[in-house]
Amino acid sequence: MTKAPSPRKKAAPKVPVKAKRTAKAAPPPKKKPAPRKKAVPKPKSKPVLDIVMAASECAPIAKVGGLADVVYGLSGALQSQGHNVEIILPKYDCLRTDHIDDLRMEMEELWVPWYEGAIHCSVLAGSVHGRDCLFIEPHSDENFFFRGAFYGFDDEPYRWAFFSKAVLEFLLQSGRRPDVLHVHDWQTALVPVLLYEVYAHNGLDKLRVCLTIHNFKHQGTEDAGILHATGLGRPEYYFDPQRMGDINPAFINFLKGGIVYANFTATVSPNHAWEVRHTDQSFGLGQVLHIHQDRFGGILNGLDYDMWNPAADPLIHCPYDSRDVDGKYGNKKALRQRFLLQESYRPIVAFVGRLDAQKGLPLIRHALYHSLAHGAQFVLLGSSPDPAIQKEFEQLKWQFNDNEDCHMELAFDEEAAHLIYAGADMMVVPSVFEPCGLTQMIALRYGTVPIVRAVGGLADTVFDWDYSDIPQDDRNGYTFHNADLPGIESALNRAIALWNHHPRAFRWMIENGMKQDLSWSGPAGHYVDVYQYIRHK
CATH class of the missing domain: 3.40.50.2000 (Glycogen Phosphorylase B;)
Structure with missing residues (x-):
């Protein structure tokens, strides 16, 4: 194989040799001058590429x-x-x-x-x-x-x-x-x-x-x-x-x-x-x-901070940011109205994404059942390129069609996606594998607590509220490791319990996620x- 050509090394510059000087008598001592302040070197800017x-x-x-x-x-x-x-x-x-x-x-x-x-x-x-x-x-x-x-x-x-x-x-x-x-x-x-x-x-x-x-x-x-x-x-x-x-x-x-x-x-x-x-x-x-x-x-x-910005998003009902997250509750109300969910004091758990095997379909289905059984509402937005998977979720949608705590949209809708990110309390991302993941980043940006399997980029961006070894001010969600039902149940149970019994701590976690810098700058x-x-x- 021909290797990549290496740039030529520059020859080291030659140092000029100083001419010898004839020795002279030492001059009379002068008053010692005040030491000069060293000039602070200007930082070198990176070259334009x-x-x-x-x-x-x-x-x-x-x-x-x-x-x-x-x-x-x-x-x-x-x-x-x-x-x-x-x-x-x-x-x-x-x-x-x-x-x-x-x-x-x-x-x-x-x-x-x-x-x-x-x-x-x-x-x-x-x-x-x-x-x-x-x-x-x-x-x-x-x-x-x-x-x-x-x-x-x-x-x-x-x-x-x-x-x-x-x-x-x-x-x-x-x-x-x-x-x-x-x-x-x-x-x-x-x-x-x-x-x-x-x-x-x-x-x-x-x-x-x-x-x-x-x-x-x-x-x-x-x-x-x-x-x-x-x-x-x-x-x-x-x-x-x-x-x-x-x-x-x-x-x-x-x-x-x-x-x-x-x-x-x-x-x-x-x-x-x-x-x-x-x-x-x-x-x-x-x-x-x-x-x-x-x-x-x-x-x-x-994450594109111009496209995903709850403070200036034209597709959501109420603008908000990390300093004042109250607008999120207005979006929650608008989400319930759009998806015909009953108005009640309970969290909304959501899934937004493509319905394929990589995303952990059995765990998504179980999250729906488990959320409803433990006093939460559930919304899903997504579709599948696989006709068999699409049909399976259509049957699931028909099963919950009359349930006032569940709504499923089996197609992609940009406006609905923004409203779900802004109005939901929690976002499940139970992927089998996830090289980076965009869903959890958008959820954090919009103050929706991610519940993720700790793989790929999910593990690099979501830090468990209870078990992470980083400071509490940097913890922003819930993680589980095994792609099984006990794993996602444990994470969901902890999230729903905190929402119900410690709302101030849950709000603290929301603010932690919204303050995290996930922009393209870094x-x-x-x-x-x-x-x-x-x-x-």
Whole structure:
């Protein structure tokens, strides 16, 4: 494997030799001058970086999941810290162009080598809420990104291999030479492979790559045909298990290649970085992470504080903040009115999110039953891409249709989500695995006490009111460890009991969560440190 080229070391500056002086008689003693005050050195400001992000999603124009929010939030935070950021995306036919300002042609003739020929592309530019974006539009019979959806096609590896190659070809042909190229998930994990095997020899030798993995479950595998399409060739070379060879010897693995070739690989929370190295949550990539552990770490995602701000949220009934949380009770009343819940003195427990196996479906169902049996109300907002799971929850909704303490909305509704975060007292997040998690962060921001399984980013952000070893002023929720019924029952019981018998302590916990800084400011600073590290490595 061709290693990433190292920057040349600067020669140490030569120290001039002083000429010898002729000795002279000592002058008469003078009055000793007052000691000078040492000048306080001015702190050195970090240099401005030119950063390009390449990803398959960016909110709000191309959003399927949390990846879109990360690309949008991180790029904005980096810009606010003074860095130059461009985001490169595919030009999907289903882009939300109503969020793109000043859409214009950036490059009409981009030819991307593909098989024995080349595919003609155009590159458009525009601004998405202040973020500079570039959109690569291929003109070919494959119609890579003109399919009415972002994902879900049989040729996914070919679509993203082409996009990865197009990103590097655009940087090469446009003359852009950023300091760092930041890529995300398996869809762009082929970028560092192509860079160091091809493009570093053709003019991009100083470019460094950071890869962020949001979900290890999706890795991108394909047979040797992809090597022919991209011009990498040499199957025997790339199928080596130390490079891109998958567990299945008939395939190469995009994400594995990204880890091997990237200058640094991050995942989305420190605890998840430990989990993927020491448990089965890496889905087979634990060994390659261990080999390259000196270039791997976890950086917690941030939360978009402009979108999620209870003090200025237009989608909730009453604004409030950590200094005065009384507005939360007005939102609780509005939530009950909207979902036809009875008005009574009892807590509201909620779940908001996608209904799939990762989220701990049996524990979500049990939380509903257990909450109702112990004097709480329960609301659920979410849907499932799996028809069987959707049908199962539709039957559950029908079962509780006439219950005045329960309401279920089996579709996503942005306004309803904001109102639930603002009006509920507790939020259950019983995930089987959760690399970072956004739900618990929003809940903390809105003063809704999270009840979470202590995995991934949930363990990095929620600290148990009763058992955490940190100061009480920093404790903000309830955690449980085993993905079983006794675990979630224990956490729910403790939360409901505190709400009923110690309301002042419960309010104290609410305020603790709302004061916690979960914005993108801190994570963006950590990424800048990574960028600086790999630039000088």
